[in-house]
Amino acid sequence: MKVMRLPGLAFILLLQGCNISAPAPGPDFPTSEMADIVFYNGTVITMNEDYPEGQAIAIKGKKILGVGTSLQALATANRTTQLIDLKGKTIMPGIVDAHTHVFNDRDRFGLDLPGAQELLFKNGITSLGNLFCTEEFVAEMRAFEPLLKVKTSLFLTKTFPCGEIQDSWYHGYPATRTPGEVLRINGIKITADGGTCGGMAVSEEFIPGTTGLGDLWHTQDEINAMVLEADKAGYQVAIHAIGDRAIEQAQNAIAYALDGRPNVLRHRIEHNSAIRPDLIPRYSEFGIIPVIFGWKKICDFYPRSPFYEAADFPYRTLIDYDPDLPVAWHGDDPYRGPVNPFIELHSMVTRTEVSETGALCTPPSWLAAQTIPVQTALKLMTLNAAYSLFRDDETGSLQTGKYADLIVLSANPLTIDPQDIHGIEVQLTMANGEIVYRLP
Ligand SMILES: [Zn+2]
Structure with missing residues (x-):
């Protein structure tokens, strides 16, 4: 994963390089708010039955702004937004x-x-x-x-x-x-x-x-x-x-x-x-x-x-x-x-x-x-x-309004051979919108 900050609207150029063939845009994605952090160009397992899988997730403060396509998420980025290219990796709820x-x-x-x-x-x-x-x-x-x-x-x-x-x-x-x-x-x-x-x-x-x-x-x-x-x-x-x-x-x-x-x-x-x-x-x-x-x-x-x-x-x-x-x-x-x-x-x-x-x-x-x-x-x-734990309104799935508790994985547990699941590695952990662990 590479973290970068892009000047102005140059991030649009990025879109040419990432997979934008997502099946459908994510729901409830606000267009007027700007994200602090955007993870894009990956697979987001949401555990939200209404929108089970996205490509990207945008975070503002402690909470999730939206889950959807890379295009949607990057549209909430400005010059101070931290952009993280997942390069095809998988995110799921913490x-x-x-x-x-x-x-x-x-x-x-x-x-x-x-x-x-x-x-x-x-x-x-x-x-x-x-x-x-x-x-x-x-x-x-x-x-x-x-x-x-x-x-x-x-x-x-x-x-x-x-x-x-x-x-x-x-x-x-x-x-x-x-x-x-x-x-x-x-x-x-x-x-x-x-x-x-x-x-x-x-x-x-x-x-x-x-x-x-x-x-x-x-x-x-x-x-x-x-x-x-x-x-x-x-x-x-x-x-x-x-x-x-x-x-x-x-x-x-x-x-x-x-x-x-x-x-x-x-x-x-x-x-x-x-x-x-x-x-x-x-x-x-x-x-x-x-x-x-x-x-x-x-x-x-x-x-x-x-x-x-x-x-x-x-x-x-x-x-x-x-x-x-x-x-x-x-x-x-x-x-x-x-x-x-x-x-x-x-x-x-x-x-x-x-x-x-x-x-x-x-x-x-x-x-x-x-x-x-x-x-x-x-x-x-x-x-x-x-x-x-009475926490289901706060966490446990990735959707607009919940706390940004998520993990980036070395492989997608839904698509790899189940016999390889035990070897999946947590590469990044975010709690309340803050990156609290990164694989060295
Ligand atoms: Zn016990």
Whole structure:
């Protein structure tokens, strides 16, 4: 990519050299406003169903002026506009990680908060949910707020990973929904079963003869009371539930608190690793957001009970049952694999894995049956994850009026061989209209 500033109207000459055979001009492109930055001559994956792909994008201040053809975007340039020739490269919305610990567990990477933010931008993540927040951590993030550029949504701990119930300290930190705020309190986190502590709560042994039935931390009445109390106080609730017994309990608790009302606070269930088939329809029934892992270990794959073959990260089943269900992706780093959304994307669309020696490990057929198309997986990692954080009006797609959170990629994930997706590199990251990372 080459950055240049052109004198006067000389940029018109550029048009002769770039591809102007775009299918259609982009909608809502203002003609009276001038852009600060224009990316042109590339492919813009918008995640906007009304205009899925453009050639160029114009940015003014923190926001997107328009997405459309190179001609349209360059028409908003004047002598001070920064022009970036994509030379055919691809832009997409910044990745939204619905649930991560990169900030609160930064020590595991040996990083401080600025270093953790750099790691996120290097990997194209521009918005996230931080799912373990003590009062001390909230204070740390507030102190870091002047330097914080990743849109960060905090979920305050009501219970710890072994289920230890905390008091309602979070009442000192009301939930906010102000568009554009970088640091936000979204809600609270409740842990229903094991995972980081103890085992996930299942109704049959996951790996026969070895894993037991796991640990459910609360009674149904206890978890009902916690969800109801938080719902009444206006907090979004995120319930960690890995095994099917915990998922069922979490669904019951949310249904109890809603009592027939729509899920306007967007209560979510985290992980959802083993969803028993009878629990699939209940997400749609109560409007619950399932937050699901992307990457899956395929090399050295371990055998499991046939009971769970149809239940293991069942994206395809969830989406086939209800295409409008906002299934959201989460990386949950540093607990699962490296921070790399394109390894996660590769896993969701192929369910294969490249081993340390470079060999391709392939899945059993029941697991391969849960793969989803690239476009669908990208929605889980952008718009749907943004929805799960109340950020879908701000980010998650590239269209006029949203914040300019975007990434430039080394290849187009929609057109390259899906087996090569894991090697896609983030070459530039922009957050709120500011270039925050460039591949050296
Ligand atoms: Zn987590």
